[in-house]
Amino acid sequence: MSEAPQRFVILGGGTAGWMAACLIAHRLGQRAAVTLVESPDIGIIGVGEGSTPQLKAFFDELGIAEAEWMPRCNATYKNGIRFEGWSDAPGFERYFHPFPTAIDDHTAGAFLFHTRARRTGRDAFAHPDRFLLLSRLANERRGPIAGENFPFDIGYGYHFDAHLVGEFLRDHAVSKLGVIHLPRRVADCRVDETGQIAALVADGGEEIAGDFFVDASGFRAELIQQALGEPFESFAGNLFNDAAVAMPSPPGAGPTPCETGASALSNGWAWKIPLTGRTGNGYVYSSRYSDADAAETELRRHLGLLDADVAARHLAMKVGQVRRSWVGNCLAVGLAQGFIEPLEATALHVVHSTVSGFVDAYEAGGFTGTHADAFNSAIYARYEGIRDYIVCHYRMNRRQGEYWRANAQNQDLSDNLKTVITAWFRGDDLAEVVQDLDIARYYAPLSWHCLLGGYGQYPDPARLVAAETDLPLADLGAVDRFITGCALNFAPHDDLLARLV
Ligand SMILES: Cc1cc2nc3c(=O)[nH]c(=O)nc-3n(C[C@H](O)[C@H](O)[C@H](O)COP(=O)(O)OP(=O)(O)OC[C@H]3O[C@@H](n4cnc5c(N)ncnc54)[C@H](O)[C@@H]3O)c2cc1C
Numbered sequence: 001m002s003e004a005p006q007r008f009v010i011l012g013g014g015t016a017g018w019m020a021a022c023l024i025a026h027r028l029g030q031r032a033a034v035t036l037v038e039s040p041d042i043g044i045i046g047v048g049e050g051s052t053p054q055l056k057a058f059f060d061e062l063g064i065a066e067a068e069w070m071p072r073c074n075a076t077y078k079n080g081i082r083f084e085g086w087s088d089a090p091g092f093e094r095y096f097h098p099f100p101t102a103i104d105d106h107t108a109g110a111f112l113f114h115t116r117a118r119r120t121g122r123d124a125f126a127h128p129d130r131f132l133l134l135s136r137l138a139n140e141r142r143g144p145i146a147g148e149n150f151p152f153d154i155g156y157g158y159h160f161d162a163h164l165v166g167e168f169l170r171d172h173a174v175s176k177l178g179v180i181h182l183p184r185r186v187a188d189c190r191v192d193e194t195g196q197i198a199a200l201v202a203d204g205g206e207e208i209a210g211d212f213f214v215d216a217s218g219f220r221a222e223l224i225q226q227a228l229g230e231p232f233e234s235f236a237g238n239l240f241n242d243a244a245v246a247m248p249s250p251p252g253a254g255p256t257p258c259e260t261g262a263s264a265l266s267n268g269w270a271w272k273i274p275l276t277g278r279t280g281n282g283y284v285y286s287s288r289y290s291d292a293d294a295a296e297t298e299l300r301r302h303l304g305l306l307d308a309d310v311a312a313r314h315l316a317m318k319v320g321q322v323r324r325s326w327v328g329n330c331l332a333v334g335l336a337q338g339f340i341e342p343l344e345a346t347a348l349h350v351v352h353s354t355v356s357g358f359v360d361a362y363e364a365g366g367f368t369g370t371h372a373d374a375f376n377s378a379i380y381a382r383y384e385g386i387r388d389y390i391v392c393h394y395r396m397n398r399r400q401g402e403y404w405r406a407n408a409q410n411q412d413l414s415d416n417l418k419t420v421i422t423a424w425f426r427g428d429d430l431a432e433v434v435q436d437l438d439i440a441r442y443y444a445p446l447s448w449h450c451l452l453g454g455y456g457q458y459p460d461p462a463r464l465v466a467a468e469t470d471l472p473l474a475d476l477g478a479v480d481r482f483i484t485g486c487a488l489n490f491a492p493h494d495d496l497l498a499r500l501v
Contacts, residue, residue: 003031005028005030005031005032005033006028006031006032006033006211006212006367007032007033007035007209007210007211007212008024008032008033008034008035008210008211008212008213008214009035009036009037009200009208009209009210009212009213009214010024010034010035010036010037010213010214010216011037011038011186011200011213011214011215011216011217011222011223012036012037012038012214012215012216012217012218012334012336013036013037013038013044013166013170013181013216014038014044014045014166014216014218014334014335015044015048015162015165015166015169015334015348015351016216016218016333016334016335016336016337016348016351017036017038017214017216017333017334018036018166018169018170018173019058019169019333019348019351019352019355020214020216020331020333020334020351020355021034021036021169021173021177021179022062022169022172022173022177022179023058023061023062023352023355023356023359024214024355024359025173025177025178025179026061026062026177027359027363028359028363033180034173034177034178034179034180035179035180035181035182035208035210036173036179036180036181036182037182037183037184037186037200037202037208038181038182038183038184039183039184039185039186040183041185042185042220044162044163044166044218045162045218045219045315045335046162046163046313047162047244047246047280047282047313047315047342048162048342048345048347048348049159049160049161049162049273049275049280050078050081050157050158050159050260050271050273050342050345051078051157051158051159051160051345051348051349052099052157052344052345052346052348052349053099053155053156053157054157054348054349054352054353055157055158055348055349055352056156056157056158057352058348058352062172064172066500067499067500067501069165069168070158070160070497070500071276071500071501072164072168073160073161073164073165073168074160074161074164074275074276074277074278075158075159075160075161075165075275075276076158076159076160076256076258076274076275076276076493076497077143077144077145077156077157077158077159077258077493077496077497078099078144078156078157078158078159078258078259078260079096079098079099079134079135079137079138079143079144079156079258079259080096080097080098080099080134080135080138080259080260081096081097081259081260081261081262081344081345082094082095082096082097082138082259082260082261082262083095083096083097083262083263083264083393083454083455084261084262084263084264085263085264085399086264086269086393086397086398086399086455087397087398087399087454087455087456088398088399088400089398089455089456089457089458090456090461091127091456092127092398092454092455092456095127095128095129095450095453095454095455096128096129096132096134096135096138096139096259096450096454097128097344097447097450097451097454098132098133098134098135098138098450099134099144099155099156099157100155100444100446100447101133101134101152101153101154101155101156102152102153102154103133103152103154103486104132104133104446106482107131107132107133107479107482107483108131108132108446108449109474110131110474110476110479111126111128111131111132111446111449111453112430112431112445112446112449113473113474114126114131114473114474115430115449115452115453115458116427116429116430117467117471117473118453118458118459118464119424119425119427119458119459120427121459121463121464121465122464122465122466122467122468123461123464123465123466123467124467124473125473125476126453126458127453127454127456128449128450128453128454129454130476130479130480130483131479131483132446132450132483133154133483133486133487134154134156136483136484136487137258137487137490138257138258138259140487141254141255141256141257141258141492141493141494142258142487142490142491142492142493143156143258143490143491143492143493143495143496143497144156144258144490145490145491145496146489146490147489147490147491149489150486150489150490157345159260159273159274159275159280160275161275161280182202182208184202184203184206184208185202185203186200186201186202186203186208186217186222187201187202187203188200188201189201189213189222189223189227190207191227191228194328195228195328196328196329197210197213197223197227197228197328197329197330200213211329211367212329212330212331212362213329213330213331214330214331214332214333215330215331215332215333215336215337216332216333216334216336217336218334218335218336219316219317219318219335219336219339220336221322221332221335221336221337222336223330223332223336224322224325224327224330224332224336224337225322225336228327228328228330230322230323230324230327230332231322231323232318232320232321232322232323232338233320233321233322233323234318234319234320235319235320235321235340235387236319236320237412238387238391238394238410238412238413239319239340239341239387239390239391239394240286240288240289240394240403240406240407241268241284241285241286241317241319241341242286242287242288242316242317242318242319243284243285243286243287243292243295243314243315243316243317244282244283244284244285244314244315244317244342245282245283245285245292245295245296245299245312245313245314245315246280246281246282246283246312246313246315247281247282247299247300247303247305247310247311247312247313248278248279248280248281248310249278249279249281249303249305249310250278250279251274251275251276251277251278251279252274252279255492255493255494256274256276256493256494256497257274257493258274258493260272260273260345261273262343263302264397264399264404265283265285265298265299265302266289266290266298266401266403267285267286267289267290267295267298267401267403268283268284268285268286268289268290268295268403269283269284269343270282270283270284270299270302270303271284271342276497281299281303282299283295283296283298283299283302284317284341284342284343286403289402289403290403292314296312296314299312300312317339317341318335318339319339319340319341320338320339321337321338321339321340321380321383322336322337322338323380324372324376324380325337325338325354325375325376325379325380326358326361326369326372326375326376326379327372328369329369331354331355331358333351333354333355334347334351335347337350337354337379338350338383340383340386340387340390341390343390343393344386344389344390346386350379350382350383350386353379353382354379357375357378357379358375361374361375382442384414384416385416385439385441385442385443386442386443387414388413388414388416388417388420388439388442389442389443389447389448389451391410391413391414391417392417392420392421392448392451392452393451394407394408394410395407395408395410395413395417395421396408396421396451396452396455396457397455398455398456398457416437416439419433419437420433420434420437420439420448421452424448424452424457425457430445430448430449430452431445431449434448
């Protein structure tokens with residue numbers, strides 16, 4: 001006799017809610033009956049247009065080809081992030097943080113070796129961009145997909161219109177996976193005497209009952225925080241930004257970039273996300289250092305849109321995480337679960353890991369909470385791991401101004417981050433330190449080296465001495481030739497986009 005399907009009720013139809021609906025319905029098939037409730041009046045946050053390679057894993061798992069979703073979502077490819085103006089060290093005014101990829105094995109060793117030589121006072125070239133293929137591809141506006149004779153997989157992410165991705169996933173969930181979509185505003189939720197959620201209560205009193213509830217209600221966190229009272233742990237002590245202002249601009253002239261721009265401004269940074277048909281822009285800043293009007297004016301000036309008739313959207317950001325993401329019969333995902341500011345565009349990455357890890361744990365426990373504690377510890381550590389890397393950007397900035405100096409002097413650092421920074425400045429083997437701390441699963445040693453090296457955190461150039469001949473540096477000409485040769489296998493970004501339609 002087959003058992004009745006688990007009734008999952010998801011509150012929220014933003015990207016997080018629809019990703020959760022698709023993954024749960026896809027993974028559990030007939031064993032789950034999934035309903036998603038959302039209020040069109042409240043709407044979605046509608047920002048969040050850059051991803052990591054995890055979004056590719058998500059679409060691959062659902063069996064959705066790029067040609068199917070990318071053109072519908074005005075999506076482009078993303079090789080990584082270009083940081084501009086975070087450092088005033090000569091030669092280090094900008095650097096590129098590429099997604100890690102198998103081909104890096106051929107050149108990253110030279111980069112790591114050079115950073116260590118330079119950290120220990122030798123005159124070695126140690127800017128990351130020259131050593132990594134995806135940086136070169138981004139410079140040349142080549143997309144991350146090689147011809148079929150190139151034998152390495154390349155990791156890449158996407159840029160996309162958040163509203164269109166939500167609509168795409170909704171259509172997929174409803175038409176292909178049998179998810180029920182209920183447009184309702186939820187006014188309350190009924191919690192039984194054991195602390196389990198029994199039902200959502202819509203405006204007008206209609207009850208939507210379920211066995212398991214997913215809180216994807218955005219910053220409102222209606223279930224996990226409001227109904228169940230799970231504490232929210234703020235990261236405000238070491239991540240100062242708590243507001244953003246966003247506005248689109250026409251696409252730039254010339255080939256479409258395949259990188260996110262992250263340019264430092266007076267009191268935060270501006271993102272630049274190239275989509276087909278428009279560019280998404282926003283300024284993420286600290287309201288302690290700038291008011292909303294000043295931030296909007298600074299963003300408009302930065303974009304050359306001071307006099308343009310384009311509306312700006314102002315957003316407040318709640319940065320931190322709930323102590324436990326899975327409480328009783330409720331899982332929080334997306335902004336309801338937590339948010340680390342968008343510098344590395346990790347939010348949807350965490351949504352995927354959360355839902356994926358939850359389904360595994362829930363199934364393994366026979367649809368009980370047996371593995372909830374282990375799951376919660378893993379997700380909690382993931383947030384901390386990502387947060388530390390983002391905090392490191394601010395701590396290591398070399399830019400003038402009150403906001404930037406306060407960040408550079410910030411002493412509210414985790415023990416792991418202190419260990420990483422100390423190891424870098426002591427000239428230790430940072431890759432080994434990152435592995436020993438067990439944090440490479442959040443950011444690989446190469447990413448840490450890109451960040452610290454990219455901001456030019458090296459001894460004063462005047463104090464550098466020539467490298468000893470018995471410890472020869474890498475042949476940079478060979479590195480250049482290797483990267484140049486590899487790059488020839490990659491088509492222009494615009495050609496890749498044209499092939500999708
Ligand atoms: C400035 C900024 C930039 C960002 N950039 C990135 C980025 O580059 N990359 C990235 O991955 N992420 C980014 N994010 C995060 C990203 O926007 C979110 O993770 C993503 O959009 C998912 O949001 P969500 O679905 O959790 O919430 P929302 O989009 O806010 O959706 C909440 C849903 O809950 C519903 N709801 C709420 N309360 C009720 C109720 N009572 N009854 C019925 N329905 C209800 C709403 O109607 C809505 O459907 C950014 C966020 C901000 C603030």
